[in-house]
Every structure is written in structure tokens, then in C-alpha cells.
Amino acid sequence: MQVFLKRLSQQRERLSQLEMEVLEYILHHPDKVVRLNVDELAKKLFVSTATISRTCQQLGFRGFQDMKYSLSKEVFQEKQNMESSNSDVLSNHINRVQLEMESTLKSIAEGKIISAAKYIHESNYVEFFGVGNSLPPCVDAARKLMFSGKVTSAREDWDELRSVANSLSKDDLAILVSYSGETIYMLEYAALLKKRNVKTIAITGQQNNRLQQEVDLSLQAYVTNCYYGDLDMSSRFPLSVILDFIILTYLQQFKNK
Incomplete structure (x- = not known):
């Protein structure tokens, strides 16, 4: 809740x-x-x-x-x-993670993965946008792309991300990663990028969110809410899975060519 x-x-x-x-x-x-x-x-x-x-x-x-x-x-x-009884807690979490993985894999559209990989191939520079708990998947993906030879970055500072959004061009690519797709900062970045005609990809964990409507290409992971008191324990690994598939497709189908 x-x-x-x-x-x-x-x-x-x-x-x-x-x-x-x-x-x-x-x-x-x-x-x-x-x-x-x-x-x-x-x-x-x-x-x-x-x-x-x-x-x-x-x-x-x-x-x-x-x-x-x-x-x-x-x-x-x-x-x-x-x-739920204490004896069921671990079992419930195992079932939750299994459902997230299965739902994410079933929903993956191969055509969208290929399109996202092509966007990377055609761009001069790739910037990952993620805030809060959605930042680590961005850092991991940026690191993998960087070692493949692509100029890329994933920044932690929100003001710095705003500055980057205001400086990218139509030859660059922005990949926005958000669990809810409703975070104010992410919607702000998407609007700035849209004004500059920057190619954008959104990877989100909730259906029917506003961020999906602001980008050129949207991919859907499945993440269910999990809180321990006020601590957000919701998974972000489905977001990472989709990022990995995009990067692998880029390496196999585009980079070597």
C-alpha cells in the first residue's frame, strides 16, 4: 500500500x-x-x-x-x-520473486528488445536515468555498455541528471528506468528530453504509467509491492533482466557488425 x-x-x-x-x-x-x-x-x-x-x-x-x-x-x-504467519514469510517471498520473473519473461516482446538494441547502436552516447532504488540497475547496465566500448553514463545526482537532459541531442539515447513510472523527477527528465528530440526508452515495473506515454519505446517488467514497515523491499531485478537482454542483443546483433 x-x-x-x-x-x-x-x-x-x-x-x-x-x-x-x-x-x-x-x-x-x-x-x-x-x-x-x-x-x-x-x-x-x-x-x-x-x-x-x-x-x-x-x-x-x-x-x-x-x-x-x-x-x-x-x-x-x-x-x-x-x-501471514512467520512460517509462511520466506515461502511468500519466494513465490513473489518467482511470479515476477515468470511474468516479466512472458511479457517480453522480442521486437522491442531488438528495437532498443538498435537505438543503442545508432546513438553517439547513451545516458541512463534512474533515481532511488532504480539507480543500481542503471549503474550496472552503464558499466556493461562502457566495457563494450559504448560511451555511456549513469549519474546519481538528480540536478546533474536534469542538466544532462538539457544537453543531449537527437543523436543521443536516454534510457529511463523507473519502478512506478510515476516519479516526478523521471517525468520531468522525460519532458526535457522530448523537447530536445532525444530518443528515449522507458523500462518500468508497473503497468499503465505516465512515463510510458512520454517515450519513443516502452518495455514492461513486472514488479510487485513489498514493504517491511516503511522499508521498500520491492525487487528491481526484473528491470535489470530487461536491460541485460537489450545489451546482449546489441552486442550480438549490432556491435560486431
Whole structure:
């Protein structure tokens, strides 16, 4: 549920003051919100039902009921996780990782992998964009490409990444790696790159995200939420798997030619 709530909180900038108050209540009292109807929530917050509906639409839902349904699933899943016995914990994580790997492999489109490898081959320079826990897969991929002879980099500093996004050209390639595909910084970088006509590839771990809509080529990994308290333990290896496939295809089909 932490990832779901985090995605909601990242929409703060587009909300009015009243809408912000509605969002804050949702973020801090999800268990209560799933038990209320729109009229009850409006009375509790001293706002109109229209304000609540508008807030939910700004957050990417069709309305309050749509948001409540999604929130209810997250609350239910979290309760199920908490009720799991200690003896089942390792087994649950093994099953989660197995499902992520199987789903990622099944979803891989060979044509997209080849297209991504061709983008690398045709570019003068490759920059990997990743923040937070999505940075290590970028560093690993950049290192492999560098040793293959390609000029590339993966930077840690967010301001430096913004500067790089403002300096790349149409002959360069940007590979954006994001678990959620909704991180504000990644969306900002994608917008800057788009303005400069830079070729872009997105590799994300969640379906139907905004980053996919901002790039030239999008590849999908499958990552499921896993939190231990506030600690994000969600896997990033499915993102690395796709990056490895792209680099291997580049080496085998393009570099040697």
C-alpha cells in the first residue's frame, strides 16, 4: 500500500488547497476512507462532494468510487500480508520473486528488445536515468555498455541528471528506468528530453504509467509491492533482466557488425 499512497502523494503539485486537504486525509487515514461514502467523507472534511470527486479525478481516477475501490484492494492486501504467519514469510517471498520473473519473461516482446538494441547502436552516447532504488540497475547496465566500448553514463545526482537532459541531442539515447513510472523527477527528465528530440526508452515495473506515454519505446517488467514497515523491499531485478537482454542483443546483433 505504501507504493500506492506514494503515487497519490506525488500528485500534490496539481491540487488546490481544498483538494490537498482531501488528499492528506486519504494518505493518513486509508482504513477510514474505505469505510465511508462520498457524503460521509465530505461532512467529515467540511468540503463539498464535488471537491472530493474533483480531487479523485486529479489523482487519475474516474471518481471517488474508483479511487475507493483501488484503495480497498491495497488495504485488504496489506491486512493479508500482516496476517501471514512467520512460517509462511520466506515461502511468500519466494513465490513473489518467482511470479515476477515468470511474468516479466512472458511479457517480453522480442521486437522491442531488438528495437532498443538498435537505438543503442545508432546513438553517439547513451545516458541512463534512474533515481532511488532504480539507480543500481542503471549503474550496472552503464558499466556493461562502457566495457563494450559504448560511451555511456549513469549519474546519481538528480540536478546533474536534469542538466544532462538539457544537453543531449537527437543523436543521443536516454534510457529511463523507473519502478512506478510515476516519479516526478523521471517525468520531468522525460519532458526535457522530448523537447530536445532525444530518443528515449522507458523500462518500468508497473503497468499503465505516465512515463510510458512520454517515450519513443516502452518495455514492461513486472514488479510487485513489498514493504517491511516503511522499508521498500520491492525487487528491481526484473528491470535489470530487461536491460541485460537489450545489451546482449546489441552486442550480438549490432556491435560486431
